[in-house]
Amino acid sequence: MAVNRMFRTCPTTGLKFHQPADALIRWNAVVGVVALLVGGILALLVTLTRWQTVHLLAPDAFYMVLTGHGLNMLVFWIIFFEIAVLYFAGSTLLNCRLAAPRWAWAGFWLMVIGWLMNNYAVFVRQDSSVMFTAYAPMGAHWTFYLGLILFAVGALIGCFVFFATLAVGKSERTYNGSVPLVTFGALTAAIIAVFTIASGAIILIPTFLWSIGMVPTIDSLMYRHIFWAFGHSSQQINVSAHVAVWYAGAAILFGAKPMSEKVSRTAFLLYILFITIASAHHLLADPGLTSKWKILNTSYAFYLAVLASMVHGLTVPGAIEVAQRQKGFNKGLFEWLRKAPWGNPVFSSIFISIIGFGFLGGISGVILGTEQLNLIMHNTFYVPGHFHATVVLGTTMAFMGITYFLIPVLFRREMAFPGVAKWQPYVFGLGMTVFSLFMMGAGTLGVPRRHWDVAFSGNPLGFEFPRHRVADDRTDGDRRCARGRGRCDVPAGHRLLGVPRQEDRDARLPARAGARWRRAGADRFGGRIAHRDRRRGHARLVRLGHVRPGDRVPGGLRAVLLHQLEVPVHRLAAEVTLRKRRQPRAQRHPHASGDLAREGGGQVPRERSSADGNGSTTQEMRRWQASPKPHLPGPAPGGPPIGRSPRLRRWSGCSSCASGSSSGSPPSPGSR
Amino acid sequence: MAEKNQPLAYEEIPEEPEPFMQQLLDNPWMLLFLGVVVPTVLYLIWGVMEIVSVPIAP
């Protein structure tokens, strides 16, 4: 078969496009942008549901839409566009014909079929709301998995077309020796893609067979482990691809040359070697894998990859600076930056991408990838906060920028609405920055990800956020204030943004930053804030006979009781309630800032005394469990009044300071 | 060899072997091999070994 050697030269840029490559780049990019549009509409629905005041969708619809959002964005939009980037970097930048265009088209159509099939499973069949992670044993319809598999196979074909193009270019001598840096970045992405897609096949094919009944079970830990070799590594394809786009942007806009090819390429090599194994950060909270495996694969490897990202994040602006200074923008430290084309969406998108990815995405990624911190924030809203900073602010923004460049080049058209195009990167970038930051904030306060209802209404088990949580539900906030204190002095703005009141801040002065983090973890198990479901939880306890109707049970204890409904704790509750009545309020709740403010106290002793620490509490509980308990309804005649013993102070104390109440003396064995 | 302060004429530059790193970075197949093997060993195989060594509950 004759090889198509038709090239077209772009009149404005001088780039030479091989005809099939030209068409393939356009089609892949356009389908990608359609997926982005679909995903964007779904994003709106997701966000309007998670915004508690609006709470748009019903739970079923929410999880369905969230599944579609994750897949259309993270998988379909990004990978379609990346295939376009590969063909551009392989063929156009090397002046080389695209190898095997038929294979490339076959891959493209497989991807399209896979994309449609997967969306069919999610939105038409509506029985596959398993999120993009699709953790087994949660099962979706077989078309869901088959769609993903077809898509992955198509993308794999695309990668090999790219590799073959490099080989063709070498043998036809369209480049000598080293490929250009942008192509090298694309090569990095393609290499990571091969590992990624192979891992995807390893896990998705058995899962597909399981969905049609040919495989009996899928081990859930094994699924998670191998899935993330696919799910996370694909994010690293994004990173490599968007870094390549950064370099391309610097070259296109400023004619900038990389500051050091050696350093930049070595940084890409670090990606190739180490970035994929950082997938292990998704399993940091899983049992069954050792810390050795976790730490080597995350911290050690991850830091090398992070080093590489920092190199790129500095050399790209550095290269721009050099190019600008050569043009004479030499005044002061920053004239080169001030005189950059801020009105050009190609530049502004890429610049926002560099800053956003580096500062927000990168830093939060290092935080989440640290085993000890991950345990606090795993599966909270912090996680989507982090990856929207990387994958939206970083990757999507960069791809948007290069799209602004490619539209005139590929379609030979003027950009419509140039004024809108000028603003779009700023609006999108600013929005995403704020959005990511606040998701992270909510996450540190314990707001879970993937949850239809932050308030957990209807749950048997009450869930209470720390007091300065993101109180996005205004009425809830009002009711809470009215109930708790008989007055409402939280300014609306504070309530909305979750800013602690001044008194709260004062109360926390001695123990600011570190303690806040700790508390974010501890508080999940019962902070002090009443919420909408407090009554329901209480009613359930009463119904089950654990508490008498009139008793007031402290929040933390209620959670414990509800957790352990099978444990006979009736008397414990009664006694604790008694004790609480006897204790002055300020002692019970050292953090009750209202009281503190009244007493002029700001200094809250927060240190754990050794006897009051965790270990001893467990022992206390054991001892208590072992002791004779002539309980069951009614006061025990002769038995020791359990609740009066200081050893139970832990349970009666303010549970949002995990160290227990600060009043009284530390419990000693045998004390009453 | 030419004197220190006299630049070499083009033909006189001795053929240096390509540095190792450059050879590596210019070899996409080698990079592909490394990029697949390293995570396969460190992440996949090691991880699977650890998971299968966890006893299954009866």
Ligand code: HEM
């Ligand atoms: C355009 C603006 C966007 C908005 C407003 C938005 C909003 C959201 C929200 C609120 C969630 C959290 C859902 C939850 O955990 O309950 C979410 C999840 C997610 N978003 Fe976005 N998103 C946007 C763009 C993107 C883009 C461009 C990508 C990928 C390239 C993306 C990928 C994801 C993924 C993978 C999830 C997780 C889904 C899951 O947990 O299964 N988003 N998005």
Ligand SMILES: [Cu+2]
């Ligand atoms: Cu990840």
